[in-house]
Amino acid sequence: MPGTGGEEALRQQYVLGEEIGHGRFGVVRRCYSAATGEALAVKSTPKAPLRDKSDPLDLALAEQEPKVHLLASAPPCSPHVVALHAAFEDAHAVHLVIDLCDGGDLFSLISARGRLLPEHEAARIAAQLASALAACHRRGVAHRDVKPDNLLFDAATGALKLGDFGSAEWFGDGRAMSGLVGTPYYVAPEVVAGREYGEKVDVWSAGVVLYMMLSGTVPFYGATAPEIFEAVLRGTLRFPPRAFASVSPEAKDLVRRMLCRDVSRRLSAEQVLRHPWIVSRGGNAVAD
Incomplete structure (x- = not known):
């Protein structure tokens, strides 16, 4: 699973679409695999706002999220866990390519x-x-x-x-x-x-x-x-x-x-x- 290269590497492998959600620290966009056309989602978390916060735990969690999520969802995983397909990280952001769950929450x-x-x-x-x-x-x-x-x-x-x-x-x-x-x-x-x-x-x-x-x-x-x-x-x-x-x-x-x-x-x-x-x-x- 890729772990470096940031958004440039992400855009080489996935076509990014519209924003479909956002949370405290980042946004979720629809994306498509450039190789297969599979519809997925990408969660992007910028690091700058986390560095500016007084609590360093938030940045630490963002940086460890790919490892922990991969451990939880690596095959054979539960069908009730959102799977992590790829991760991209650089000095500016963490991008996680995950299952597209478009049925709401x-x-x-x-x-x-x-x-x-x-x-x-x-x-x-x-x-x-x-x-x-x-x-x-x-x-x-x-x-x-x-x-x-x-x-x-x-x-x-x-x-x-x-x-x-x-x-x-x-x-x-x-x-x-x-x-x-x-x-x-x-x-x-x-x-x-x-x-x-x-x-x-x-x-x-x-x-x-x-x-x-x-x-x-x-x-x-x-x-x-x-x-x-x-x-x-x-x-x-x-x-x-x-x-x-x-x-x-x-x-x-x-x-x-x-x-x-x-x-x-x-x-x-x-x-x-x-x-x-x-x-x-x-x-x-x-x-x-």
Whole structure:
């Protein structure tokens, strides 16, 4: 996989198209392989804004993203992980050529529906997400920013794919991770507390996503980031009757086991896949 040459080398191998998305640090454009015509996407992250920030962690994560993403998605990888096809880097930017997921993201799906997802659909999505996380964790990669915006759909197949490995970290040699990384509503309490942590932070975040799919709201709320963090640290999990009136006990049991403050008792991604609610409602996604 190319690792140098920057945008000039990128343009020699890919035809760049229109912008299809943007995030905190860069843009995503449609692109096409010059050799095969395959439609893909390229995520470009300029380094200058990251150097200007006071937190050097952002630049370090951007520079390590190609290595960690490749480790997570190298064949044979999970069909629910966005694959990295090529990487180009120079002094100015990092460019990652990835799967084109033009079916939108989970946040857009929920917003467009204007209503909650039925349990069978929420279970199918949760199963695919757990499958992606289990595959990453087996390779020693923690995503660390699981949220609806990073859960993308393949328009052709409808499959969910876990994308954006910009906050991901490798823990494969048994090392503990640290640092306040992630998005406030979805971040695990051990991350907020400033402790060292492991890959189960992803399961907590996935539990928040599941809670949101079932209820239309987040389990730990605050008007500001500090207030959200306080709510996460308290970890008081409630199922308001109005929001959860039609949600099955089995679904709520899985949420409880994913949003468990005691990390030793929190389910792993593999255990989520074996939960009775996922097995009975998740369909063939469990077998992926």
